[in-house]
Amino acid sequence: KEYAHAIDRERYEEQVQALKQLTAPFVLRRTKQQVATDLPPKTESVMWCEMSPDQKSMYEETKSQIRDSIFLNIQQEGIGKSKLSILAGMQKLRQICAAPSLLKDSGLVQAGSVKIEMLMEELQHTLRSNKVLVFSQFKGMLHLIGKACQQAGLAFYHFDGETPPAKRAELVEQFQAPDNEVNIFLISLKAGNTGLTLTAADYVFLVDPWWNTAVQQQAIDRAYRIGQTKNVFAYQMICKDTIEEKIIELQERKRALSQTLVPDDESFIKQLTEDDLQYLFS
DSSP states (O other), X not given: OOSXXXXXXXXXXXXXXXXXXXXXXXXXXXXXXXXXXXOOOEEEXXXXXXXXXXXXXXXXXXXXXXXXXXXXXXXXXXXXXGHHHHHHXXXXXXXXXXXXXXXXXXXXXXXXXXXXXXXXXXXXXXXXXXXXXXXXXXXXXXXXXXXXHHHHTOOEEEEOTTSOHHHHHHHHHHHHSTTOXXXXXXXXXXTTSSSOOOTTOOEEXXXXXXXXXXXXXXXXXXXXXXXXXXXXXXXXXXXXXXXXXXXXXXXXXHHHHHHHHSSOOOOHHHHOOHHHHHHHTO
């Protein structure tokens, strides 16, 4: 009563500082910058993507259907019992933002992917001589990017949750080798977010935003860790005026307190209120 409402809803800075003072004796945080003082700079940016009219039309039509279904569900079952339908709706909209063809079984008309177009422009021209990590939550998206790389004559490595551990280690070793000329590594976000050292790369692309910011940060840190000697540039690819843009805005709101008090926030979905959902699907 004293802190949660005042901080989360009213944004009272005084209560944030008071709670920080109370919890500080129990929280020990050591950042990478404190431990690895010789690491070069890391720059994180948003790469804004503008969907084509066809992709945007498909998105808006699907969003309208999902919104009506979700809020009817909430009225009948309550928000607590509607989590699965909320997640499924968010997932479908995120897939359309990534590439509408990921929903090929839904009967929707296919449209192009602005993200693949923009990424290929970077890989073919701007970053042809740089080593690049590309992360996506969707295996299908990685395969679509891989197909685009093949058509452009760009060699790449790829692994996801189905790749055996021994094969992963082999691919990582090859990518890290100084004389290796394969500059692109396509990696499943969940399969590659921990336990990998890929410091040969200096560019990282997160193709689709994930609500758990810690998972995204761990993915970026595959390149940004002890042993890295180059400046690291990480880009989050976000479609404007979509649920993706609203996810990162909500992330900023939700983690404002946790960034002050604790290292990361792993409860984005659990914290969503009905007002938040109205905003996400508006």
